[in-house]
Amino acid sequence: MPTYNLKVNGEKQVVEAESDTPLLWALRDNLDLVGTKFGCGIGQCGACTVHIDGTATRSCLLPVSALEDKEITTIEGLSENGSHPVQQAWKEVDVPQCGYCQAGQIMTASAFLETNPKPTEEEIKIAMNGNICRCSAYNRIQRAVAIASE
Numbered sequence: 001m002p003t004y005n006l007k008v009n010g011e012k013q014v015v016e017a018e019s020d021t022p023l024l025w026a027l028r029d030n031l032d033l034v035g036t037k038f039g040c041g042i043g044q045c046g047a048c049t050v051h052i053d054g055t056a057t058r059s060c061l062l063p064v065s066a067l068e069d070k071e072i073t074t075i076e077g078l079s080e081n082g083s084h085p086v087q088q089a090w091k092e093v094d095v096p097q098c099g100y101c102q103a104g105q106i107m108t109a110s111a112f113l114e115t116n117p118k119p120t121e122e123e124i125k126i127a128m129n130g131n132i133c134r135c136s137a138y139n140r141i142q143r144a145v146a147i148a149s150e
């Protein structure tokens with residue numbers, strides 16, 4: 001099986017996988033970074049969102065073979081001990097119900113706030129629109145993103 005040199009959360013990792021293995025499975029199965037979740041596997045739900053060179057990206061669609069020169073950040077590498085402003089706001093608003101989608105939501109929100117640090121409510125709604133929450137905690141999610149931007 002081929003090997004790929006990945007840079008994940010600032011560390012070099014060698015992953016042995018088929019070339020079309022989605023990053024999601026390399027993270028979870030090869031590197032034991034299980035904070036990134038599998039939801040749909042077809043790019044529709046956002047549960048698997050990570051940052052690739054700072055951009056929120058769905059890891060279920062990305063083959064490991066396309067990622068050798070990229071900076072990959074997962075929820076485990078977003079901050080020290082959950083100290084990112086989005087994670088702090090998440091706790092303040094008590095966002096999670098089942099919690100399954102939250103890593104993807106937080107990765108989408110944190111990348112969004114890098115590009116738009118002072119968004120309007122409408123901009124937050126649009127930015128977070130592609131991340132599905134099966135508990136429908138959308139109001140709390142949007143409130144947390146707004147607080148993180150303050």
Ligand code: FES
Nearest residue numbers: 039040041046060
């Ligand atoms: Fe990747 Fe749903 S698991 S978008």
